Amino acid sequence: MTDQLTPNAIGRDVARADGPLKVLGAAPYAYDQPLTDPLYLCTVDATVVRGRVAGVDASAALAMDGVELVLTHENAPELSTEDGELRVLQSPEVHFRGQVVAAVVATTTEVAAAAAGAVVVTYDTEPFAVTAGSDPAGLHAPEKVNAGYPTDTDDGDLDAAVAAAAFTVDEEYTTARTHNNPLEPHTTVATWTGGDLHVFEASQSVFGARRVLAGVFGLDPERVRVTCPYVGGGFGSKGSPHAGAVVTVMAARMLPGRSVKFALTRRQMFRLVGYRPRMTQRVRLAAAPDGTLTGVGVDVVQESARIKEYAEQTAVAARMMYAAPNRRTSHRLALLDIPVPTWMRAPGEAPGMFALETAIDELAARVGIDPIALRVRNEPERDPATGKPFSSRHLVDCLHEGADRFGWYDRDPRPRSRRVNGWLVGYGVAASTYPAYRMPANSAVVRYTADDRYRVEIGASDLGTGAWTALAQIAADALGVPQDSIDLAIGDTRLPRATVAGGSSGTASWGTAIVEAARAFRDKFGRTPEPDDEVFADAPENTAAKDFALHGYGAQFAEVRVHEDTGEIRVPRLYGMFDAGRVINPRTARSQLVGGMTMGLSMALHEDSVMDTALGHTANPDLGEYHIAANADVHEIRADWLGIPDERLNPMGSKGIGEIGITGTAAAIANAAHHATGVRVRELPITLDKFLR
């Protein structure tokens, strides 16, 4: 157990602290920082998929007024990295269409763009493979998958369990390639002064960005400063710098004393910052006559890039969700000539819970029992993946409480049983889950300034999560003062070290460091400190992770309407009930959960990055053709929580809420669509043609 805060500020429904600044457009994002005479970078991107740059003719570009520099592989500084994504302009090799092959720096954006267009690049091309199955090299087993999980697991005898089962499911589920697409494009503003580098980087981790950039350029991290007080969304893609940051810092290094600015175009956001790869999951379930699971199997095949392997931990949720003595999972990669994928909100759980939770619904239908009853029947006593007890697991409560509030039992369970004005109406349910991570290596400073005010410092990031607000609430309770006595500073490597706003770990990781520093401050200085009294503290080790399985849970319910004649699909209602520990701020937490569910709706119905196999790139790389949920797509989406603190996790008793909202949403919608129509859609997105086949 951790020593819990006495909730006073935490748990209170207060407005977002940075809201007033943001509604005025006054929050300075990376590109908005005022600078003297900045320069603008524009890249030249490969127009072939695989091959080599045969020649670059930059003479026309260099002749333009205002052009300061043209960077190519022939004049680029040498980098000290073997990372295939970050080795920008280190060789003439082209590994995917849209790779950066040159860059122009000029005095205005218009000149930079015109000059980039005037750089003539010629190529020698080679044959390429851009879709799984088209690569003669076949599939590759990664050493491990993302977040350090084993690639494969095998417990008991799945094949025997399937052979002996009263009921089975053996189906393939496909999820589309999807792109994070934060509204703020990835942006880097870099300035070298003497031997010091200062970067304004749109980042979920200023310390992570510093570590990566210092490594790539062979610098002492102490001479690199990364600043980012406000981030215009990220959803994983801003977890670590990409090629655009490297080329901008490179250009700045060649133009010392000048600030170089680069914001990616929306098109580049589809190829230079990562994305969730397309994947197929074969799910096998085996069950006894009463629905008790005897076997669970998930085999994942996903696309990745030849130059940098990324293996999403898609089958990991299935290792833990339900009790079954026989379990087997695997991950395999097709390594292709495509852009490098990366984290996108709930990597692993988002696609994994679509497949597993749709398969569970299919099993419930075959057994002939309610899908909630089936899940309750297979609730494990201990974590099936590790054998450890759960620190807390309230999935069953979420299912029951959510069902009551949604009105689940109003439904006639038979598919295609309800019609309203030409629309087939159905209800669906799915479970949600996400690990409750807390990262090591976080520190904080608490300083008494004067007049009952405390400055609290930590190099955390707020990409819209509400950290500016929640961390101030935590600091207030840790110090025993009102929230408005706290002056919080985040988003700069000049502050104490902090880990990434990722893995839904931010509030737990940073909050624990703040609580530690605040308690140490009170121990040392009591209730009546002098101005400038200050304490620095490291967060204590996360001992709970050794002995317990740490996860959040939820249950999502969807009402879906599918038009009987056209197949159009609408989601008038989504409801989520979550086991999220103690909620620090109900207002911002609700936005996080509803936002996750909205992205889940978008994944379910809209998002599909279409590979043009002839040209070898995404055929729909903009927000007109790659549709993300717009206002009119979203009707009623509500989220609630049980509000049961988990006192083992951290002093707040909180679980992360940034990602769990997207897990299970697509399955709840697909299951509701099946209930509405009798058609089982196993390939996302769920578009109208899939009901009319």
Next chain:
Amino acid sequence: MEADITLRVDGEDRKVTVDTRTTLLDALRDRLGVTAPKKGCDHGQCGSCTVLVDGRRVVSCLSLAVARDGAEVTTAAGLADADGPHPVQRAFVANDALQCGFCTPGQVCSAVGVLAEVKAGWPSAVTEGDAAPELTDAEVRERMSGNLCRCGAYPGIVAAIREVGA
């Protein structure tokens, strides 16, 4: 080619020399340092750059600055007056109609435009018959669908706009 133009931005006359290729958005952000409107796509597809030009909402990335010589431009920063933020802005904060905040300056400008359009009786694709439109959820959702929000703050945005329009 360059041109000298004057824009009245948030109540202040601003003279600026622009490349004739410069968009209104880039003129505001890169030439005048007015960074309230944001560049999310530069294609008129996301709405983050929405400003009011002579009172009507415009995606400033699709408008050439040279074609707006003499125009009155209001950004999110200029919606506030001596009494503080615009009621729409206050309602956005109260309803937590934002998360990362990057689309928000465009959302609030668009919302002010929507309220004026409904008040003036302009129909939308979801307005039924010839009756004057009312500020229903469906009307707000339809009219605000040119402003994307990746954080998914739409329910709060709709609530905020209806609150102000009520």
